[in-house]
Amino acid sequence: MNVRNPVTGRIERPLAPVPPDRLAGVAAELRMMAPAWRDADRGTLLSRFGAALAADDELLAALVADTGRVAESLLERQIVAGLIDRWVRQAPALLAPPAEFPASLPGVHVGGDLVPYELVGAITPWNFPLLLGLIDAVPALAAGCAVVVKPSEVTPRFIEPLMRLVPDGLPLRVVEGDGATGSALVDLVDAVVFTGSVPTGRLVAQAAARAFVPAYLELGGKDPAIVLAGADLDRATSAILWGGTANAGQSCQSIERVYVAREVHDEFLTLLADKAAQVGLTCEGGPIGPIIAPEQPDVLAAHLADAVAKGAVVHTGGEIERHGGGHWCRPTVLSGVDHTMLVMTEETFGPLLPVMAVDGPDEAVALANDSVYGLSAAVFAATEEEARAVAARLHAGAVSVNDASLTALVHEGEKHSFRLSGLGGSRMGPASISRFLRRRAFLVNRSDAADPWWHATKE
Structure with missing residues (x-):
């Protein structure tokens, strides 16, 4: 496959998909980074990333080259910077452990915590390369996940300038590739997010089912x-x-x-x-x-x-x-x-x-x-x-x-896609971060009664 200029129609270079062994190495590298990331000051690193992204003209130029449009690329960069800022502000409260409460069983209390998936994969389309490349990656990072993104083969120019902006310690990798790359990615991650057509979404969902990982799909519309x-x-x-x-x-x-x-x-x-x-x-x-x-x-x-x-x-x-x-x-x-x-x-x-x-x-x-x-x-x-x-x-x-x-323009409203337009939790609003978290319950018995419900046993 080749990378085409949408304004001139010219082929500018061949596509350079990441080789399968290198993709597996990227996944392994991110998994090694994940424990430290969960304990890191994630807001500070994400804010640094957002500030760099908002001011980088090389990234903007690459977006314009990828898509042939200027006004929408400026707006896209602005929206992504705002997206990062919003998640930095909202995530701490959303990630607080659930409050403990007494269970219906006397003496037992229910607590818990939130456990991020270690590695999330995102397969994203060509129409808004930066926004749709990061709209799920940012809340996943805020939740404590490592993330690998495979954008569309139609618009790969933005990848290199974007990766130069990723601070050390931020477990985000964006890789160049085609459909085969996206297919291989599903087998390497713990959860997958896909944005694209209904036929490809079906294939992603089937691959995720075989790998026994959750898939969140945002598909077509009319x-x-x-x-x-x-x-x-x-x-x-x-x-x-x-x-x-x-x-x-x-x-x-x-x-x-x-x-x-x-x-x-x-x-x-x-x-x-x-x-x-x-x-x-x-x-x-x-x-x-x-x-x-x-x-x-x-x-x-x-x-x-x-x-x-x-x-x-x-x-x-x-x-x-x-x-x-x-x-x-x-x-x-x-x-x-x-x-x-x-x-x-x-x-x-x-x-x-x-x-x-x-x-x-x-x-x-x-x-x-x-x-x-x-x-x-x-x-x-x-x-x-x-x-x-x-x-x-x-x-x-x-x-x-x-x-x-x-x-x-408004990403605060929680919503679900109906019919063939998608599957899974809301991409929008505060609830969207929950797609990247598993809830773990702690069931604590604080009763001082002897053998309150167990089988009777002899001393």
């Missing part, structure tokens, strides 16, 4: 947005346009389908298309970056061709463009869509916004729930109460109310 009749259409169109086209739509929580009350559909569509037409490509000075993964242009082209063949109308964009050797897609607004089309049912992972008219909240909810995915969603209404009532009916782990794709 996020709906619902716009009710009384919603602020200016606000809704701006939010949905950002939610569907930020990072060129290459986000698991991107808005990928929009259901609009029929009485405001035409006004919404006109406003959305007018705004979308003003959002340009980064190669022209706009905010929309290139299509990063080499196979993704074919997916977008197939979804567009299928929609148009079945009667969809393209209002903006609608083509895969070539500029400087890279692939690009402008914000694309479609109408006349329905659930016979791929663009309404399969994950697109691009800046496509298909808009469908619906006859009221019941139809909107039914269509929004007509999906194998359940990652997140958005609802816009005249009042928060009206939006919340609809949100409570959606099969999705997080619902943005009168906004879109807030899960990209």
Whole structure:
């Protein structure tokens, strides 16, 4: 495999997967570091790492080279620095031993402690290399685990500058590799976290089951947005346009389908298309970056061709463009869509916004729930109460109310993925650190009664 520049389309170097024996050596090295790390001042080392990361321009340049985008890379670095700071502040209280309490059995008290997994493996995708490389690694480190990360083979440039920032004593290693590397990693760790597609997630889960280690999966999405009749259409169109086209739509929580009350559909569509037409490509000075993964242009082209063949109308964009050797897609607004089309049912992972008219909240909810995915969603209404009532009916782990794709920016809300969008404990919020801890109970008998319940024995 080769490392491709998404802006120029050129192959820049071959991929250099870590050899299997070296990967095993990395795992063994991290296991040796784990006991000292559990007793270390973890907050100080993590804070040092976060400060270095926030200020390092070589890391930023590598992210830009990996993805071809600038604004999102700056935001990504900022979010990761904030993520580290938040875990440094929150972890001590979350890691406090559970309070002791009396059991139902007289004289017995229940206490306990929290035991981190020794080594956690993270297999991460290409759309946000730094953020998704560290979003699980940081709480695992804060919990006292050692961590090895295998990012996507599509975006490996950031690995080297990131590893230069890791302080001595911090048991974090990020390794270059492909699918075989990720597969080998599962057999070397005590718990695995995976972010990526549903088919690969199934393989990771099966491998983890064979290795008898827990797997936490964050998989695909086909996020709906619902716009009710009384919603602020200016606000809704701006939010949905950002939610569907930020990072060129290459986000698991991107808005990928929009259901609009029929009485405001035409006004919404006109406003959305007018705004979308003003959002340009980064190669022209706009905010929309290139299509990063080499196979993704074919997916977008197939979804567009299928929609148009079945009667969809393209209002903006609608083509895969070539500029400087890279692939690009402008914000694309479609109408006349329905659930016979791929663009309404399969994950697109691009800046496509298909808009469908619906006859009221019941139809909107039914269509929004007509999906194998359940990652997140958005609802816009005249009042928060009206939006919340609809949100409570959606099969999705997080619902943005009168906004879109807030899960990209707000990581404090605990949530679970529904359906094929994932498996395991919450990645977000304080509870997410518990994925990397086992609870151990101490059952202490303080009774002074002689033989209180045991079999009677002779003196």
